[in-house]
Amino acid sequence: MKTYRIYINDHTLYIAANVPELVEEIEQLTVLGFNFQTFYKQLGNLPGKSFLLLTEDPKAVFTKIKESCLIIKAAGGLVSSSKGNYLFIFRNKKWDLPKGKVEKGERMKEAAVREVEEECGVKISTNDEKLCKTYHVYTLGAKIVLKKTNWYRMTVKGEPKLVPQKEEGITKASWLSKTELEPVVANTYPSIMDVLEAGELLPQRVL
Template sequence: MKRYRIYINDNTLYIAATAPELATEIQQLEVQEFNFQSFYKKISKVSGKSFLLMDADPKALFQKIKKSCLIIKAAGGLVSSAKSNYLFIFRNKKWDLPKGKVEKGEKMKQAALREVEEECGVKIYTNEEKLCKTYHVYTLGAKIVLKKTNWYRMTVKGEPKLIPQKEEGITKAIWLSKADLAPIVANTYPSIMDVLEAGRLLEQRIL
């Protein structure tokens, strides 16, 4: 059964047929009365909370939420070098992975490759399978945006020097081994944690 996880600031909304097994407390919401726009406004001042919409058809419920938002598509990459290190960037005071918006007429996979090459000054050797999709919500003027990001596994030849795209607010671009991810985990976005789990750099959570 399909399950969804939507990030709103550092809060999480789960949409699933069964409750996830979480270490933290989760608040179940009433599906019949649920309005995503109202919910978003209510939790804009809440931090670090988990919420659950439990329904026999989570996909239909997720589609209903999508229709109430402006959808923006983005794509990015988890890039590994020949030395088995991984590419990370530092932007807006947090560790991140290279990604960006999909341009008109562009395929998601092509956008991912273009964004990684532009943001880090590298040439991608292979652009492989899709690792996962992540969803997060933010406001753009008066509209509530649901951003869908497709993430792909990529490789480079050797371990090239990285050139961070400073005009995009990227102040650092570095290679890190799987054993050196503690600083990343301590200061990154929940959606990036999902990508690291999908890439088997971290242990998989239940949902």
């Protein structure tokens, strides 16, 4: 049965039928009467930790959480070059992967290609499988947003020069090999770690 993972700043909320086999400590929450809006507000500036909603029907609980939030869809890519290197960007003082919001009437896969091409100045050659979905929560005005991002595996011909889209806050774009990921792992978002695991650039965490 699927385990859902929602990132909230430095916190992680798991929704699962079994207790995840995790390294870090996890606080179990009661599903009965759980209100996501209240839970989110109570987190405030608390230090990051992991929480678990243990339920026989993770999908139903996750659906209820989605219904309480404003949903924003985004899409991005894990891009490899002909030399076997991977495309990373540096934005807001963290390593990231190119991604962006899906426009009205646009398919997720199309949005992923458009965003990668706009943010890095490359031409995508192939847009293959969907690697994974990630979810993270933030505040937009008075609303709590749940952003769903679909991630796709992509390739380019050769290894083109990268042109970071500075108006989007991207200060650097780089091709990195699997052996050069240490700075990325040390300074990126938990959701990006999920994508790197799905793309087999990092070992899979046990869940």
